[in-house]
Amino acid sequence: MERDIINYTLEKLKANGMDHASCSLEQSTKYEMNVETGKITLIRTVFNNGLSLYAIKDNKSGSYNVNKLDQETIDQAIATVIEIAESSEPDPAHAIAEYQPPAEFRTGPNKPNQESMYNRLEEFLEQVKNKYPKIMLDNAYFDFTHRVRYIANSNGTDFTTEKGIYRFSSMFSGHDGERSSSFNYTGYATQELDRELLAYGSLDTLLQQSCEQITTQTLSGKFVGDVIITPDCLSDFLSYVFGITIYDGALISGTSVYKDKLGQQVADPRLVIHSRPVSPEIVDGYFITGDGYQAENCTIIDHGILKTFLLTLYGANKTGLKRAVNNGGCYVVEPGEKSLDEIVSQIDRGIMVARYSGGYPSQNGDFSGVAKNSYYIENGKIQYPISETMISGNLINMLKNIIDISRERVDFGSGIYPWIAFSGVTISGR
């Protein structure tokens, strides 16, 4: 039935004069358990559909997304996307993926083990209560999502993807009488429930730290020091860097400071960052890019050298540069040679930043924000948790000022990150 809808849609779009068209049909089921204030409070079952149409006529393009699959909706969707496309401004850069051999991709279970989910969640709540009695769980969400997608276009591409994945996330804080820590949060994805929830990602570490962070100290004055960015925080920092430099927006507008840096050294030679959406080490990846290509793994920064931008087909046509083989994300950062303890021991004065709460960085890479859930480091030792401390610097420069990369890494299911120490960051207290 799904293929019939896609074929019908593409044929109708062609019959109505569209030069090119693509269609994606998705059916999903999410089963989710919610925790509030340490108790399971809600169970949700969410069924959904998605029909996404994209059409090009005379270099004009438009998109329409709707979540119903009945005949009336489909016919309206076809008429709507034609109207949208015909309304747009012509741009020869609009295009769809060329023909690729049909393929099917499947990963993960196709339905949740609901009893195991409930038992794992109850086990987690009990473990937190016993192991970390000072922790208050503000919330936790544990879900299983199963999604089947059919993707085809008028050039003959025909892909089917099916994915089942468990995802867990939680927000929590430490409390002792009137005193409390800042909240912290983390999450991860997994295809199996064979381990306790506390064993995945950085969850156990962050819960322990939140207990330590009930009592904090403030720093006075400002200094330029070293910062160790933790794996949770590093994923945010890399998203910021790539967001202002190597995606369509920054390159089409010409604001990217990396626009002329392809093949050049942009970071410390020890830094290697891959994007691996189809690697076995990434359970929460993707098979097809947003513009209809079979996704491939790539290396974005190889020993400090910028190897690729993350341009879509449109972005590539617009800039004359090469289309990326994936949409980014699923970042795997190569480990270093030293342990985290050894890296800490090298720091004269600085902080370990476990969460960054700050303004979105400027296009030139300048950033400033609050170092949350963080620790002061002096004379090679972690001294104490800190609060009300701000950091500022430049992301582009930071990548060149790496002190060391840890050999330990954290696997979040959607990315794998080490701890990285950077120099030259302004740290200011009260």
Add this chain to the structure above:
Amino acid sequence: MQQLGLEKYAPLLAGYTELRAHKNHSVTIGFLKGNNVRNVKSTTSGISARVYQHGSWGFASSPDFTDNSIRQVIKAASANAAFLDSKQNKGKPALPAKPIKAEHDYSTNKPRLTQKQLIDFVKQIDHYIAGKYPDLTSRSVGLNCLDMEKLLLTSDGSYSYSLHPRSLISVGFTMEKDGNPIELYDIFGRQGQFEDVFGDPAELYPGIDQLYEQLRHKVEGVYAEPGVKDCILDADLGGILAHEAIGHTTEADLVLGGSIAAKYMNKQVASPLISLVDFAHHALGKTCPIPLYVDDEGTEAQDAVIIDQGILKSYLHNKESALHFRVEPTGNARAWAFSDEPLIRMRNTAILPGKDSLDDMIASIDDGYYLIRPSNGQADTTSEFMFGVVLGYEIKNGKLGRAIFDTTISGVAFDVLQTVSMVSNEMSWSVSGMCGKKQPMPVGMGGPAIKCRVNIGGR
């Protein structure tokens, strides 16, 4: 949507149950450097049921509005609630009920514009900018319209239909100085469908001209000097402070989850100059940016006076938290999409205006900053906050000085509000408030300018 006739399913709603039909429709058009890079419509709709059973909740949703689908959704939500109740056995009492019937439709009576007419409108703005300001490195113009339509039936007798639209145009500029890109943006629009919000593109030109002038100042700007400074937070920053740093800490679910506000009820948490309200639909005689009359639990929305002359007076409640705290629900339960359960969310959160003029406030500062436009914001359950600031000026000897580059301000909100020494006599609302708390949600936030001491980041 009203043709669905949800009333006929009332006999199927056992215990406490909500049945909600919900449609979000959006139009997004984007021009980047003259290129029409985005041209998208989306419609997401469906039916959901949420069932309460002795303190345990079950939820289910489906995109189909068919009779069979609606019955299946009620059945699945009931089964989820029953399963959880059998495991948890919380034994909580029934939720408070105060049924209301209401209809609030903010759709336009004017003929709807076509996609082509909308694109032409945006293109005309882009042409104006390209022609008048050729020295810009880059420019973006975007249109985003969202219609949120809901039909709600609850087992305790509430029935509500609402359609809340919002239409926004964002304009962003980039200039280079010494090879460094420096950007600034602004957003225009308000509640209402496009035809009711925007007339002639030329009406936006004065705001666009002002944005360009502000960027010119910023290009010649300086880094802020880091540290705790006397600052004036203009209305948009005061609004984000009210929303992020105070409002969230007083959401009753976060209070139960460990928010610092749990220990502050009826205590002095701010300067007596500060009164802060989460308005339901009207504030100071005018309609709020997000007027909410009935929430997604069928509760009539009431103003919640969070801080009255510096004293913490109220939290924000849904039915369940009101039951816990033994107060009346305030009507703060809101859901983003058909597939989302209602959460405690703010509506229109603002500090009330005071008696000072902005000029006097600036004149009162020897060395500080006038901070005008935020980018993003986040706050902790301890009320420690940070806001990105993309437009601000130095204040030196009582006068505005140079513009500053992007920076961040931070502090502990309940401490910062104790330092408020002046509050301006004018109030304005941010046009594009959006909150993230598991689900996104349009919100109103605003207020007057306030003078306070706050930690500012810089070099």
